Amino acid sequence: MISHELAKGINQQMVFELYSAYLYLGLSAALEKMNLPGAAHWMKMQADEEISHANGFYTYLVGQDAEIELETIQKPEISADTPLAVFTAALKHEKLVSKKIDKLAELSVKEHSFATLVFLNTFVTEQVEEERNVQVIIDKLSRIRDNPSALLFIDAELAKRTLSPGTAAV
Numbered sequence: 001m002i003s004h005e006l007a008k009g010i011n012q013q014m015v016f017e018l019y020s021a022y023l024y025l026g027l028s029a030a031l032e033k034m035n036l037p038g039a040a041h042w043m044k045m046q047a048d049e050e051i052s053h054a055n056g057f058y059t060y061l062v063g064q065d066a067e068i069e070l071e072t073i074q075k076p077e078i079s080a081d082t083p084l085a086v087f088t089a090a091l092k093h094e095k096l097v098s099k100k101i102d103k104l105a106e107l108s109v110k111e112h113s114f115a116t117l118v119f120l121n122t123f124v125t126e127q128v129e130e131e132r133n134v135q136v137i138i139d140k141l142s143r144i145r146d147n148p149s150a151l152l153f154i155d156a157e158l159a160k161r162t163l164s165p166g167t168a169a170v
């Protein structure tokens, strides 16, 4: 059994993961419009992964016999108009996710909910990888500037991403 406050925090995270999926779906659509199908695929995989994260939080709440509240999922604001801007927006978002996961871990410690802390462990370590994966793509996109051949090469690399969680794409 977990406290009402902790259950509420995990529930909010579940909804936030769904928002993340929604944001990445929008970023994927933006990449499709830029005629970058490989990058769009990478971002769509990212969206799918966020749904699996939401499922993880849902399952944990059910296992703890906690209340599930399906809150409103915010509409993402997408203004990125270059591939670099898209991945920069993704990194900014992942950093926000990391902060939220850390806050939950902090609350688990405060409440001595070690089961929750162990459950969150995967998410804490995965955030390091999530941020790193996006940063590597940003570094490459920054380096090529506006070289179209190099952009097509990166797009082909990003097309190789598979759904297994934590798989580095490039």
Ligand code: MG
Binding pocket: 017, 020, 049, 050, 053, 097
């Ligand atoms: Mg996530």
